[in-house]
């Protein structure tokens with residue numbers, strides 16, 4: 430069996446297939462270089478984390494930072510750190526992406542071949558097997574292929590329902606500030622607080638994450654806004670701009686909003702961000718009708734892409750894999766296991782994407798009059814848009830983990 434993609438979902442899928450009794454498992458990862466330093470911070474609902482830990486996909490060894498409250502603030506009528514509009518409980522843990530990937534990679538048994546620098550160009554399903562065709566030539570045939578190859582999945586493209594993700598129309602600027610560069614006074618940003626700095630047409634959320642190499646803390650921020658109409662996004666189907674490749678136009682747009690609408694403390698946080706730690710990601714929506722078809726299975730962002738406002742993309746990817754393992758273990762055949770997986774995960778993928786779209790609409794595309802809000806209106810508004818918190822941070826796994 431093969432897994433295409435060796436990121437969060439791919440590493441976990443290799444583990445799931447092995448646990449479900451697959452003989453030979455090969456992971457093909459396009460990136461040839463180090464993966465552990467990709468990504469920045471990640472917030473995970475503490476109950477979702479406990480479920481994943483119980484299922485044996487994570488453990489307590491990774492460094493994390495406890496988050497307790499999410500607040501919304503405005504510069505209007507506020508002091509150095511802005512004026513508090515309101516807050517809600519935020520029972521999350523934050524992690525750095527690198528240690529999460531490294532921990533999952535370390536869990537893959539030695540019997541699995543993890544091949545880097547292998548670009549799968551085409552996937553050709555047939556009734557008796559699936560052929561993977563590689564860039565530069567070469568083919569391999571497998572009984573089952575798991576697509577863990579992200580939002581532009583080539584495995585998804587080979588299914589009978591090859592949906593493509595739709596650009597949401599706005600971007601996420603992301604950055605991280607090492608703890609020692611955070612501005613004074615430190616008391617301006619309470620410990621455990623995920624702070625949302627509001628402005629017309631968007632917001633920035635910031636929370637502390639474990640520092641690089643597991644020491645101290647860093648600040649992780651994600652700023653959501655629509656690009657200027659003239660922005661050089663290159664196409665109607667834009668791709669990510671990694672650190673060092675963010676265009677001057679997009680940087681100026683971001684800095685202009687920060688200067689105009691942010692309280693001084695939060696302006697300083699953004700300005701303290703090393704240029705090498707700032708990236709831009711366009712946001713997409715995708716929900717496929719089927720997570721599993723015949724000999725093809727989709728997990729993680731290959732199956733569904735939810736805007737990051739619901740703080741559960743990595744959780745969703747790992748939950749897919751937990752359910753895949755359980756479905757395959759409970760079935761008498763691989764085909765039956767794939768059908769059971771599809772029946773359980775397809776509806777939950779759609780629910781998460783719908784919720785994330787609603788959260789994006791309320792916090793970016795059609796922002797309220799932020800400055801007029803107070804604790805009561807923030808609570809009411811949040812309850813309304815987050816579905817009473819039911820799905821925020823990822824829905825609970827409906828059945829106990831295997």
Ligand SMILES: Cc1cc2nc3c(=O)[nH]c(=O)nc-3n(C[C@H](O)[C@H](O)[C@H](O)COP(=O)(O)OP(=O)(O)OC[C@H]3O[C@@H](n4cnc5c(N)ncnc54)[C@H](O)[C@@H]3O)c2cc1C
Nearest residue numbers: 434436437438459472549578579729730737741742743744
């Ligand atoms: C701004 C932002 C903030 C986020 N914040 C959070 C958060 O706080 N909490 C949270 O839980 N989630 C968050 N997410 C979502 C989370 O990062 C993703 O949902 C999750 O990492 C999905 O992982 P994946 O393994 O499915 O896909 P990816 O990480 O995209 O991995 C796909 C892998 O496949 C490889 N690949 C692709 N094509 C091929 C090919 N043809 N051949 C071989 N290999 C291939 C790629 O190199 C890559 O390694 C956020 C996302 C964004 C954009």
